[in-house]
Amino acid sequence: MKKTLKITVALVAVLAGLTSCNNSENSKGRSGALASNVAEKVYVAPGEHDSHYAFLSGGYSGNLTVYGLPSGRMFKEIPVFSQFPTNGYGYSEETKPMLETSFGFIPWDDSHHPDISQTNGKLDGRWIFINGNNTPRIARISLTTFETEEIIEVPNSAGNHSSSFITENTEYVVAGTRFSVPVPQRDMPIKDYKGNFKGALTFISVDPEHGHMDIKFQILMPGFNYDLSHPGRGKSHGWFFFTTYNTEEASSLLEVNASQNDKDFIAAINWKKIEEYVNNGGGKMMPADYAHNLHDEATHTATSTMKKEVRVVDPAEIPGAIYLLPTPKSPHGCDVDPSGEYIVGNGKLSANLTVHSFTKMLDAIEKKKFDGDAYGIPILRFEDVLAGSVEQPGLGPLHTEFDGKGNAYTTFFISSEVVKWKLGTWEVLDRKPTYYSVGHLTIPGGNSREPFGKYMFAMNKITKDRYLPTGPEMEHSAQLYDISGDKMELLLDFPTHGEPHYAAAIPAEIIKNNSKKIYRLAENKHPRKATVDAETKVVRDGKNVHVYMTTIRSHFSPDNIEGVKVGDKVYFHVTNLEQDFDVPHGFAMIGANNAELLISPGQTRTLTWEPKKVGVWPFYCTDFCSALHQEMQGYVRVSPADSNIELSWSLGD
């Protein structure tokens, strides 16, 4: 018996040894021992909080999603560029102006690259910016209310892709055009693209107190495609770097015709120099139509203003402000390391990863070692600015982030992996597969002077078999890795909403205590609010009927309305009187051709309803607000258009 026990113990020990061997060899392993080890690293116990927020762009959802790390749990979808029936964003009268553009009301966009505001190169967690790619716009989202506060349209731009990246004191949020277009727009043959189209790089100033955005200037660059960008930081603060492709200036079959040049460029822009030029009256104002939409937290109402001109700068006017750095093969991501010295050009068709040196660039500029020019913009020599290359790291490099410990992490779309390499020595340290075909990756603070190098997540374009199948269309997938050790360790798969391109992440403690719980009713300045029962009323103004309504657990006031007629336009101005955390009320009206309202405590929102049929029609609260939620309802009597029933309203008679 004793002997058997001994053997058993020995066997268990051997097995344990094998398992732990597996641990180091196979990070994808699904063995029980390993799974529990990794599970502990992502397990956030019920009621506990994640250590980091992650803000993932929604891609073609047009929105921004909020996740927790390391759990991968989704907390919220913030509507930005798209109508959102869930809470009435873009449907309510107060929020419709947010989606106004020079093309009219645009209910959708393609959101790409969120970036969190910074002070002295460090994440300050006040706002997050994101670009709308399709109808060029930049949005600013408050990180106290987690709501979109401002959207500015970008004129002269098309395919707003090398956006929305901010300078290290949030002086500017920068928006570059992916598609060059005629500037100003005009009727001309497409084949005359070359030499005639322009690529606008837009510098939008950010008011340091309120965050309000205003286009300071646009640089009208040659007609290349400006793909991605990042600010200089530290020593290179004052510069901005943009990757370009299609320096061939092709307008058709770009997959072939824009892949011919051995090298495209990274455009280095000395924005401080251009800012100074502009401050001294440089550049010229040109006519342009673009919307500036601002949501006021006090009135709970957005306004849209159409701007009529924009300041443009021709690079030829200001020599010495812009240089071109040759970079192999249609570079995609343009990433600057935390010190500001290295500029990584992720040449997506190149076998090697090219890293430029800021110091060498300045030196080459000083010595005027130019290799010709493009439309008057000096081209530096590749060898003079090259810091080094990572040799054969993988296939299809797209984006690079940094851990603040001297390491860089690059995604490879084609070989579907993340590769860790060392800045300065350019040696590959580790590689881990992604599932599948990774686009961007994010390290919290990875685009700042001080990254928080504990977690990294990769956002993939192809999901295939990672989750239970859900038909031909699936959500995309992200993978979370622990990067605190020498080797990356895969921790978690989590599905993501829409198509996250880039994401920004931040330690939770920087923002969580600033998160608002309610809007104060006493500070509500909505012109049609009702803050007490006595202020509720129904007012007719011709065919328009304004209902000043309140909600509180668990009734509407008023909840019986008569005197509305077919052909009227009824505006329900609903104020939520609650001043209690997480007690919104909903408002839904039968036959309304828009959406519902979800009204936060202390907020006023307006839903428009055009009754088309005679009858008595109910409305109700859509948010299960309380034990008597099912009782939270009311009726509107709709009479024929020619009836002479006077307006009346009541509660509890």
Add this chain to the structure above:
Amino acid sequence: MKTASIIMILGSLLLLGLFKFPLWNIMLGAPQYPDPLGMNIYIDGIKGVEEFDLQNIDGINHYIGMKTIPKPEEMWEFSVFPKVILGMSILGVAIGVLGFFGKVSYKFFLGWFLLMSVLGLLGMYDFNNWLISYGSDLDPNAIIKVTNPDGSPMSYKPPLFGFQKLLNFDVTSLPHTGGYLMFAGMTLTLVAFWLGRRASVKVTKQ
């Protein structure tokens, strides 16, 4: 006797803390309120621990037909209590000063303590009466009516002291800073009495 008198003065002055700090505190936690709602009871009125707590307590209580939490002008106590406390504090200081100069004996210290205790007990009795009325004088048209097993309506009276479960709420009722200062002050007046007595006995023995 001089030390005793100074302690008597200090003890009486501690009552004034009630003008700044709450006498009592009642906290109401529930599954829906992981951060509990709370009311601080001052001698001149009831305030929420957080800005909107009273409004939210009233909002919840309307379901079971409880009256709203009284405003200062709705209860005579909130105008009388401050006067009584101020009066007792002045009286205590006066006794202390007179004791210091040997005009009154230490026995006055005890007299003050006994008077304060009687007033305090009356105050507690009154407070408890209010809690009973607040918790059981319910609107007959209340949305939710809960009865005890014997069929009588359930009382929502918060405990005068300590913890009690009321439906989904965990209610805790304890003295707050002002109350503790008052108890400390009263204890000091007892100490003053004891010191005064000891000094007096010594003098007698000599």
